Amino acid sequence: MKTWLGPNGPMRRLADAVLALMMAVMFIAFILQVVFRYVINLPLAWTDEVCNLVWLWGIFWGASLVMRNSDDIRFDMVYALLKPQVRRVLTIIASTALVVILALSLPASWSYISFMKVERSASLGIPMNWVFSVYMLFAISMIVRHAGIAYDALRGRLVEDSVIAQSVQQEPA
Amino acid sequence: MTILGLTPFAWCVITIAGLSLFGLPIGLSMIGASVVYLMISGQDVGIAAEQILQGLMNSYTLLAIPLFILASEIMNLGSLSDRLLAWCNALVGRFRGGMGHVNVVSSLIFSGMSGSAVADVVGVGKLTMDMMTKDGKYTPAYAAAITAATATIGPIIPPSIPLVLYALISDTSIGYLFAAGVIPGLVMTLVMMGLNGYLAHKRNFPVEPAVPMREFFPITIRALPALMMPVVLLGGIYSGVMTPTEAAAVAALYTLVVSIVLYRSVTPSGMYTALLSSGRQMASVGMLIAGAMVFNYVVTKEDLPKDVQAWLAGYELSKAGFLLMVNVLLLILGALLEGGTILLVVVPILIPAAQALGIDMVHFGLVVTVNLMIGLITPPYGLLLFICANMSRQPLTAVIRETMPFIWVLLAALAFLTYVPDAVLWLPRLLGYKG
Secondary structure: OHHHHOOOOHHHHHHHHHHHHHHHHHHHHHHHHHHHHHHOOOOOOHHHHHHHHHHHHHHHHHHHHHOOHHHOOEOOOOHHHOOHHHHHHHHHHHHHHHHHHHHHHHHHHHHHHHHHHHOEOOOOOOEHHHHHOHHHHHHHHHHHHHHHHHHHHHOOOOOOOOOOOOHHHHOOO | OOEOOEOHHHHHHHHHHHHHHOOOEHHHHHHHHHHHHHHHOOOOOHHHHHHHHHHHHOOHHHHHHHHHHHHHHHHHHOOHHHHHHHHHHHHHOOOEOHHHHHHHHHHHHHHOOOOOHHHHHHHHHHHHHHHHHOOOOOOHHHHHHHHHHHHOOOOOOOOOHHHHHHHHHHOOOHHHHHHHHHHHHHHHHHHHHHHHHHHHHHHOOOEOOOOOHHHHHHHHHHHHHHHHHHHHHHHHHHOOOOOHHHHHHHHHHHHHHHHHHHOOOOOHHHHHHHHHHHHHHHHHHHHHHHHHHHHHHHHHHOOHHHHHHHHHHHHOOOHHHHHHHHHHHHHHHHHHOOHHHHHHHHHHHHHHHHHHOOOOHHHHHHHHHHHHHHHOOOOOOOHHHHHHHHHHOOOHHHHHHHHHHHHHHHHHHHHHHHHOHHHHHHHHHHOOOOO
16 A cells, blocks of 8 residues: 555556646647637637646646645745754644644535536536535645644654755745 | 634734744645634635635636746756857857856846746756866856856746736736846846956956857857747737737747757657646645635735735835835845745735835836845845755855855845836836836
8 A cells, every 4th residue: 555655656656647647738728729819810718718727726636646745835944953853743733733724624615615516617617616626635635644744743753854955946936 | 703812813824934834835834824814703714715716717827837837847858958058158158257157148048938046047057057167167166156146037037937926916917027027137147247257357267268250150050949939938928919828838839849849859758757847846836826815815804905004104114215125124034935925925915005105016026026036045045045055065155155246246236126117117118018
């Protein structure tokens, strides 16, 4: 199970491939849009929407399943200076707090998203509760991830110890 | 409702600070803190999801961001950078401190293609750094410092990801913001070339063998398709033919076609890596934007800008005084926080006050962005310093020492751009901006 879901396991690679595919779709949709509008003079309506959908899904898909905890933009100047023991305690507090906050927000988020079934996207007619459901994936995966991080820290392991120095390299600015 | 005598907004701020200081990603901290705010103030917690989802769904201009990221990923993939460097060397390598000048000029040209300082540093920056230190011509620390410093031009010269974000929060036209970046970018280029030239004479930096004129022409031809990219991009936007977002897509396509057809430097696996890497970066910036969407709801709901305005009114600040205060504030924050965070959390609070004082929003955007870029190389926590120190395997302190003179000349450039708005606004006005 561990290796199957591990950093280079098939599930990870599948998640990576889906994200790369989303980027490709966004790129191609945009090119089609430009070509049809300016070259063939036949504006397409659905390309805009596809790009918007992929943007939304790509962000949450990537944040939930592709990005490691170390890929994120964080404010680690103080954190990085602390002793590992202190860091562990802070990690337990922050991750647990986040798990509680997100868990408490789940019912209300779900009620908003399921309420959106009354709306459909403008040109493809996709029910908006489907479109927005990716937010639930995100919220739940953040809960699972941070519960795991808190649990690991409690048992004396800190996930980020080895990667904190490299975290700056991933950052877009 | 107040808890422990603190208002919901106070709890929101405490939660952001707490979560992010304790090592959580900033975007997540902002989302978590906004949920806390909604719960304590007794509002519907579903508003958080609504703000984030509706905000991301209706932000067409933001789509330029992943496309600009993709374009620079593709560019870094191919041999575009090598050809451009050869051309820059033929142009300015012959002067004293030649490779230093090459570093500045190549950053300038690259900034016309990518919207991110980090992309510039890890792409062309790494190449120039290697060339500078190859034969021991320059100290690695100086090479790292000048590479970090010149990368700050990247997001000033269009295209620019920070300017797209600024357009979002200030409701300003991306086209005019991009145009306004050109002169400041050139000013920054000039002051850094000046500094490099001065240091070159003082420290006797080497000269590169002059490239003969008859070789200059073929080198230019080889680099021409790459040099044309900014023209395609900006031409597309300013002729009014394309929206900036579409221009970003066309720029990515242009880079791809040039890399495949002319330079034959793109493999399928390279393309996959570029797509995946831009997807990750999109998710990373996207989380920050998602956090900012809901945090900005809180700020608006609390009418915070009004409070800031009232507070500022108490000081009876003039335009010049306000701009000075903003610069000092942002420089301090920039040394401590990541640029995107400042742009999306702090700047929205300053904008109404700037508007009330009659400061031009396009001018303000450039002042803010130049400021944030200087923050990227300001110790102790300038992001580019870390990256360049890491790439050059130099101690951070050595790189910081060499970077200091660059920070001073960039601050001089910032002062000029802050107090001579006409220099910033000249080009946008020429293109029809009424401001």
